[in-house]
Amino acid sequence: MAALGINVYEGYGLTETSPVVATGNPVHHKVGSVGLPLVNVDVKIENPDEEGNGEVLVKGESVMKGYYKLPEKTEEVLDDEGWFHTGDIGYIDDEGYLFITGRLKNVIVNKSGKNIYPEEIENKILKSEYVDEVVVISQKDEDKNEYPYAVIHPNMEAISSLETEKNKTYSNEDIKNLIGKEMAKAIEKLPYYKKPSGFEISYEELSKTSTNKVKRYLYE
Template identity: 40%
Template structure:
């Protein structure tokens, strides 16, 4: 197994423990540029990483396919054969079986695309406070868009759901922490007297008990009409635009009303070729087109609400964007 998740992160630690448990071999690297080299040298069968890694791999793969006539034909009519050729190029054989994704929601397009090529996606959900896994789906048991059902011994319910069934995800089980070290006040804020941990994440459960993540409770935008907008859901859609490297959706005021604003960091190579004003026009047209897939109240409605950045977002140690640093402009 090849992993890019550091061992100080709980996702990286759990991959280490899993490989030790099954008697496998773990290759660790944080060298993204040479990832194909390490995959080939070690003939890996599983790659573990964050969705951004798999999205970048798929995006590059898509570009390569579009440039090659034979690859386009195989992608359309014989994707498994194309997948065999890609595996041989990546790892020197056909042993590449799975991509293991965690840390954030995975793009359904990426999951479907790799599955067509014969590479299964394993996706999970959890927190450091839950040791960490709460749910996971496998290629043999999956629903596109869901992070899977609860693992044995874990209970999941939705607290204070709205009319769409979306509410805070709360969990209980033997893997939930006892509390934050020497910080009972912080512990009381997240674990109630009945032992339920309030995750701060929003989502819903379907009729089969499968969990779907919608975003973070603290990030919700409440519009004037009372509609709730989940920024992560919009970011998930708009980041598929090829011009966009990173995007953050946030609420803001315009003419006294709460509106949806988009902060965008374009692809670095575009910043070298175009001015910010040119990029704003290009990205705005792309956002308008892509937003047709979104409900009207979830759209960025004015070019004035699009802010183009000339450098990447500042992030926390967990690689989360520091949203509080970015105000409307």
């Protein structure tokens, strides 16, 4: 977008936080970050791992007092000190910028206890022009060890253009080989434990909710 002369600034918030927590602006912004927390909002990361990722907690006057007539649900997300537990995973860099890297409920924990965030892997794979959609899920081996695995819906329009360019018809095997090479390039710099152990092709669009979020549970 910047190449087109359009500046885009990301922000982050939830209904429970009225709603803005952090936002970028023309003066303060970073690629990939949702910006700096607002002046009346405190943000901290709970139980950060070795990469600084942990659950994003928010506190301030804009945070809700609780869910209407739902005290038990309120207790699940608001602690005794008034911190709202967002359920989102992220980190804060040395300059105070907030980065969102995933959802707590989606985290894959491998046998070594390392956290793997599916969204981080998905965002890298989606950079390929030949990938239209991807969901990274947890697969378990016979010993119940978890590891990431990808389900990819190819961009058939882009592949069709490639067929024209190469004057070649791509079989299903050719498409899988192409996607495999694209994925390998995309995840090349990820630590070994974050790299999917395998992938499969879905020629149908991934099933989504009414808010356009992939139904992960259908692919696990």
